[in-house]
Amino acid sequence: MNQVPDPQHYPDDEIDLRELFATLWRGKWLIIAFTIIFAAAGVAYALYKPNIYQASVLLAPAQDEGGVNSLSGQLGGLASLAGINLGGGSSNNTVIAKETLKSRAFITDFIRRHNLSVPLMASKNWNMTTQEWSIDEEIYNPKTGEWQKDKDGLSLKPSNWDMVERFRELLTVSDNKDTGLVTVAFASESPVAAKQWLELLIKDINEHMRQQDVREAEASIAYLEGKLRETNISGMQQVFYQLIESETRTVMLANAQREYVFKTVDPAVIPQEKSEPKRALIVILAVMLGGVLGVFGVFVKAFVQNSRQPNKA
Numbered sequence: 001m002n003q004v005p006d007p008q009h010y011p012d013d014e015i016d017l018r019e020l021f022a023t024l025w026r027g028k029w030l031i032i033a034f035t036i037i038f039a040a041a042g043v044a045y046a047l048y049k050p051n052i053y054q055a056s057v058l059l060a061p062a063q064d065e066g067g068v069n070s071l072s073g074q075l076g077g078l079a080s081l082a083g084i085n086l087g088g089g090s091s092n093n094t095v096i097a098k099e100t101l102k103s104r105a106f107i108t109d110f111i112r113r114h115n116l117s118v119p120l121m122a123s124k125n126w127n128m129t130t131q132e133w134s135i136d137e138e139i140y141n142p143k144t145g146e147w148q149k150d151k152d153g154l155s156l157k158p159s160n161w162d163m164v165e166r167f168r169e170l171l172t173v174s175d176n177k178d179t180g181l182v183t184v185a186f187a188s189e190s191p192v193a194a195k196q197w198l199e200l201l202i203k204d205i206n207e208h209m210r211q212q213d214v215r216e217a218e219a220s221i222a223y224l225e226g227k228l229r230e231t232n233i234s235g236m237q238q239v240f241y242q243l244i245e246s247e248t249r250t251v252m253l254a255n256a257q258r259e260y261v262f263k264t265v266d267p268a269v270i271p272q273e274k275s276e277p278k279r280a281l282i283v284i285l286a287v288m289l290g291g292v293l294g295v296f297g298v299f300v301k302a303f304v305q306n307s308r309q310p311n312k313a
Contacts, residue, residue, distance in 0.1 A: 042286025
């Protein structure tokens, strides 16, 4: 009869939990040391990070007039042939406005118009007592109003690219697909600046879109009036009159509405609580990382020591 061979055991491939815990116990001081060092570093980093405050505003897309939409449907084909836009609805304007809000050209113009380059790029922190920015004089000289130079003699004045990238880090634009509402948030070390800059941003995007539509409508009116003078066909004249009326209505509504594209549902307020950093979370993560690295170090040390011992016969 064939004998079934006994299963072979390979003790070298098995994990001895008792030995594992014994190794950890022998290296407990190394684990504790790693944990304490990383905990101290986490506390220092958490305390070093400045408080960031975020202001937000809830916006609703402005609605177009029904008369304009109905006229757009009736005369849209002819208007498109003439290169005239009768308005595609508030949703299209809202999408364009959101993308314009994040565009380089608009942000650059916004920073330049309101003189925000110094607090945006040369501030060290916000002084809660004086309610003023503390300017880093190694970057910008507030007495002379000039940007400093580096050791190579090059100006430290930030480029448009740098300012836009920094501004985008602080700006958040999101929308709710279900309700169509748009939330715009801005973060800053200054709770006052977060609110003020956000209000200026919403005001400027409304004004920017208003002026753009007025310019386009006025250009369309001038074009239609020229075509009206060139034709003697009464039917075409009636069409041109309707198109001119539509564009004139666009100009009138744009000049009459204070909130042209976005209507404020919930205005921005000065934030009373910081949004970041999460100091407790930073310390907890630092402690966990220190503990994990300490355990890893103990195992590496034990492996090196075992590999150096001569093999026993």
